[in-house]
Amino acid sequence: MPQELTYDHVLTLAPDPGTAQRAKSVAHAQRWLTLEGNGRAIWGSLGNPDDPYRTAVDFEGMGFRCSCPVRRLPCKHGIGLLLLFTKANHVFQLQEQPPDWLADWLKKRSEKSVKPSNDAPPSRSPEAEAALAEQRQQNREKRMTQMAAGLAELESWLLDLFRQGLATLEGQASGYFNDLAARMVDAKLGTLARRIRQLPALMAEADWHEKILAEIGDIYLLLRAFQRLDTLPEPLQDDLLSLAGVNLKKETLLAQTGIPDNWLVAGQTFEEEDANLLARRVWLLGEKTGETALLLDFSWGGAGFESNFKLGTVLRAELVFYPSAYPQRALLKQFELSNEPFSLRNGYPSLAAFADAYANALGENPWLGRFSVFFEAIVPVFHQKGFLLVDCNKKQLPIEVPEAAGWRLVALSCGRPIGVFGTWDGGAFTPLSVVVDGLFQPL
Secondary structure, eight states, rough: OTEEEHHHHHHHHSHHHHHHHHHTTTTTTGGGEEEEEEESSSEESSSSSOOOOEEEEEETEEEEEEEEOOOOSSSSSHHHHHHHHHOOOGGSEOSSSSOHHHHHHHHHHHHHHHHHHHOOOOOOOOOHHHHHHHHHHHHHHHHHHHHHHHHHHHHHHHHHHHHHHHGGGTOHHHHHHHHHHHHHHTTHHHHHHHHHHHHHHHHTTTTTHHHHHHHHHHHHHHHHHTGGGGGGGGGHHHHHHTTTOOOOHHHHHTTTTEEEEEEEEEEEEEEETTTTTTEEEEEEEETTTOOOOEEEEEEEOOOOOOOOTTHHHEEEEEEEOOOOOOOOOEEEEEEEEEOOOOOOOOOOSSSSHHHHHHHHHHHOTOOOOOEEEEEEEEEEETTEEEEEEEEOOOEEEBBOOHHHHHHHHHHHOOOOOOEEEEEOOSSSSSEEEEETTEEEEEO
């Protein structure tokens, strides 16, 4: 076990205060059916003896695994197991070989952590290189043909909808949208498929006409841009292809020179993209560069993520950004934790400055999605039935935040300007962390 892994430190590994609190109730030996471990990992089972939850912690890279239905890792069982180990490791029975369900997971983690060799790959003959390049080009042309057919069908559907009116969508079963989404998946247009599947949820809201119109208008803009792909600037082509699911391979991206800096883990969110797909967005702020970077990872079927990031930690890292007209998403090329003080700068002094920056970013990439925002000095208040941010010019920005977090935001401010970091999606601001008297605090 790493020497710095104390009881208090383990609590900081929880994704939120609620999980940390619930984990304490699990950190008792009598709650567990089995408790075992070796020099690499610890594991245990608890709950129903006929179908128990199986939980494990890998000390190499600090990974968590649990068979409970909670999608956001580490769950209370993983944190609780680690808490129990820090205070009573004698209750764990030594087992040289982990069980099969754990051995496979540990093996995959080990394989992913192995650094690529510095030796050059075996060279291919010119004929083999040419054949490989031709095959790649054929695969790309095939995919673009499939996408074009799907876009033509989607355009026809949207134009019919515009002619007939939005009222024709009322009363439509979810299968109506799912069938169209499935055809978009077949056409290699997964991003558009997800947006189509989300339309029924928008229709359940009171102002659904406005939201549906805005969403299908955005989809139509995306569709028309795809149809003119070859005429657009190359960075914008990269954005469109990324939205369609055509991304550069990580190996290709990581081979490029990155941007070294100290990066603050300023925000983290988890969202279910599909039934078995969990997306994690980690926002980083660069100290010297002033850049903002987004680490986007996905977990399938509750498998968890390769690495865990604690809000407020500083990474001494080299980042490589994905090509884009307005680069945000990045990959960590290499990193290590840093204990040096972090100077947070380059925030927005007012809401007007934020609005100008967002307008410029949107001009670069109309499909920007989330836009990271750090307000240097702003006052959170509660007015009538909602929470607001008020700047030095008395301008207001409504925020979307759970009530408990909203009141915590107001309490941390005490009526004084504080630093607030969050994301803007074009319609709502979501605060993720604050800076009070120079100290970083997650919400």
